[in-house]
Amino acid sequence: MDGVKRILRKLSPEAKKSEDGRDMFSNRIQFVLCAMGGAVGLGNLLRFPSVVYNNYGLQFFIPYLIALFFVALPLLVLEISLGTVYRGGPVLAWHSVNKRAKGLGLSVVFNGYVVVTYYVPLLAWIMKYFRRSFQSPLPWKGQDLATYFTNEIVSNLDPASVGSFNPDGSVASYTDWVGTAVLGETAGWAIFTWFVTWLCVFRGVGMTGRVIYVTMGLPLVLIIVLIGRGTSLPNAGAGIKLYFGTWRTSALESPQIWQAAFGQIFFSIGVGFGYFTSWASYCSRHSNAVQDALIIGLSNSAIEVIAAFSVFGVIGYLGIDPSDGETFSTFVTGFITYPEALAQMPGAPFWAVLFFFTLFLLGLTSAFSLLEVMTTLIMDTDWGRKVPRWAVCTTVAVASALISLIYCTEFGLQALDAVDTYVNDVALFFVVWCECLAATSLYRCRDVVHQVGWGGYLTYTLGFVIAQVLGIRIAYVSSPGVGAGVGFAFFFLSAALGVCMCRTPGLPAPRFFGNNSFLSRFWWVAFYPGNQLTRDMNVVIGVGKNWNIPWFWAPIMKYISGPILAIVLSFAYPKFIETHMFDPIFIYGFSIVHLVYPTIILAALIPSWFNWIIPSEKIALGSKPVVPMETIDNTNEITRAASEEQSYGYDGDQAVETKKL
Template identity: 85%
Template structure:
């Protein structure tokens, strides 16, 4: 028994401990690989080439890179920095940032947890293909792949009737489903996948840090094999030409390509699901968060751009073209188009095994990253820390497996499609919008009120949020140009009102903004929260040779990322009313993801209600002391910065600061 125990300890070592007693990765590369494992998944090998194909190739990269640089990377830096600085999962990190933002952390956990409960059954379909790949010829060769996927792999029962709408938009009839039975093979593979997922994380980052070398390294090797096979197929050049040598300017005029690009970058890189913050909390608080974020973001894009050559080689081989009206979906690429090509290749069983094993490993890294979000949430609490990690992880896994069985039924595909559609289109975009808003508008807002008063701050902040919603609403009722004009006009008017309602700050704004009292007022209400968050974060993560968060980071998040997210979020609602309002399962998916809204609002209005999730010794971290332009580290210690920032900072009143620090939640 002792020998067996020693072997198990070597295979699954306990994690290193940091000075505060928290588990730590053994080295930086383990964190980067785990974070990449969450990001690099099925969306890279399946969804990305499908989206590029449907949007006619090369010009897709214009909105794609705009989404990467102006939305995904700024938010990625935010999520990793929060985990590193505050040493906690999403809820603890957002509470430490601002006690009224902990509802955002809960929404992030909700997003990740909902996704993992349907992600594992999706991996079960992959394993059903994998288990059939050891036959020669492949069992689906010569068959209609759509029917094979529907009848054998998914095995769902067709709806008895399809619902419809009346001419006035009301529901005439609802879709009726008759199949409710459990599919034994799908459920069996799902339970197997849950067990493998549990094995990867039950011991913590000590175990996961070793597993990730296999679950990330091996898929990259297998992807290279698939690329070599894909580009060597007959007529593969036609597909690659469509990918990188076809330009259609007219496609950029359609909102579809912009929505597809932003949806892809969010689905692929994975901000808003919580695993970046959770994994980062197991790093040193002085980790190089900005550099890590860029490595992860660029690596994720590089993997999917390079891996797509494999799929486009198959597209050329099969002779399909988007101009013919043929569209590819995520499921179509992975479960129909690619298997069809595999069945026609020499050595079909070998390449089929490689393909589906690659998909499984890519999905597995995403699955255990998503599961870690909920585990970290519980382990961060007072009551969760009383249990060993393996027990918490086991309980979470068992409950998750039971929930996931709903997607292993005869209506599982429809349920999966419903939740997947709206957790990505609604919950994800709304939550990430709230992240950008809280980071750049709520952080240390009492400092702003201390300088210019609450009326000026609230009028500007509320006006900024309302302007986005009003502009989008008018755009749908009129034209996008009119909506943009109304939104900008409302923002300008509310900003002017805020400036007149604000008082002149005792500390002028820096540089240009300090030349005029109105410019100083504007700087405090428009830029101070994000400016101060940047400086406070850099106190911890910008030490030594680490990269600092650049000064323009918060400005991009607030005035570019946020409005873009609001626009993309608005696309989900016409889709529901026009296509899904008569489908009970779609109504379920649409309804359940809206739980993030009351959660975030409740956290904003009554933050103490969620304090039972926060460790007792860290409850006060959510109350930042009033200390205008003073930097604060993650333990709320004040660090004096001198007066060169503005040239006229008055002496700080120490008694007032101490009084504020003792304020109870």
């Protein structure tokens, strides 16, 4: 028995402990792989080539790279840095930014948890294909793949009637879904997947850090094999030419390609789901967070760009061309197009087993990363610490498995599609937009008020928010040009009014902003919170040879990333009104994701109501001391360094005397 226990401890070791007693990854590679495992999933192998195919041509990479560097990477740096500095999951991290932002952290957890409850049933469909791949010939050979997927894999029943609109746009009738039974095989594979997911995380990062070498490393090897197979197929060159050998300048004039590129990079990276912050909380306190974020983000893009050669080889092999008007989606690529090509290949069962096993492993890393978000939330609380981790993880996994049975029914595909559509289009974009705003406007805002007063700060900040809402609204009722004009005009007017309402700060702004009273006021309301968050986090993560967060990070996130996210968020509402308002399942999906709105608002208005999910010794972190221009680390110690003064342009006589609270 002792020998068995030793073997089990070897296979599932306890996690290392950091100085503050928190579990910690054994090394940096484990964290990077776990974070990449959350990002690199089905979207890399299936969604990315689908989006590129629908917008075929090398010109797609222009908006794609802009989205990567101006939206995805700044937010990735934010989420990883917060987890590293504040040593907690999304709720604790955002509470530490400001006590009124803990609802934002809860909403991040909500996003990740909702996704994992339908993500696992999706993996169950993959496993149904996987089981059938051991037959020769493949059972779907010679069949219509769309019909096979609907009848044999998903096994959903068509609605008895489809809803419709009245001429005035109101709902005339609602779609009637009659199939409600739970599908045995789908539920069985879902429960199996939940068990495997639980095995990967129930012991903490000590075990997960070892599992990730297999669940992340093996799929990368298998992707290389699939690329070799895809690109060696007859006529594969025609598909690859669509991918990397075509240039269409006119495509850049269409908003479709820009929306598709920004949507893809955003969904692919995976910010807003909480696993980056959760995994980063198990790193060393002085980890090189900025470098890690760049490694993860760029590696994620490299993997999906390279892996797409496999799919485009299959596209060329099947003779499919986007000029025919056929569009692709994740489901079409993974469950219809690729299986059709597999059935026609020599050695079809081998390649089918390899393909679906690769998909399962890619999905598994994302699944246990998403499950970890909820587990970390509970383990961070005072009451969660009293329970063993395995018990918390088991409870969360069992409850999640029961919820996921909704998607294992005869209407499961529609339910998955509804929730997936609006958790991504509404909840995710709104939450991450709030992350940009909270990090660059709410952090240490009392310092701003101390210097310039509430009137100027609120006028500028609210004007900035209203300008985005107003501009987008007018763009829909008039034109994008008019909307942009009104939005910018309102912002400039509110900014000017806010600056006029500010009193002259006692501490002038740095560099040329400090040479003029009005410029100094403007700097305090426009740039101080984000600039101070940058400096405060660099105290922890910028030590030694670690990379510092650059000075331009916060302005990009506030004035570029945020407005872009607001625009993309606005696309979801016309879609619901025009196409889904008569479908009860889509009404459910659209409604449930809006829980993030009251959560964020209520926690901002009454933050003390949510203190029960914050460790008692860290509640004070939500209220930063009023010490303008002083750096504060997460132990509430005020620090000052000459190197920081030189880097950020502060003069010694501008600072309040350094002291320890």
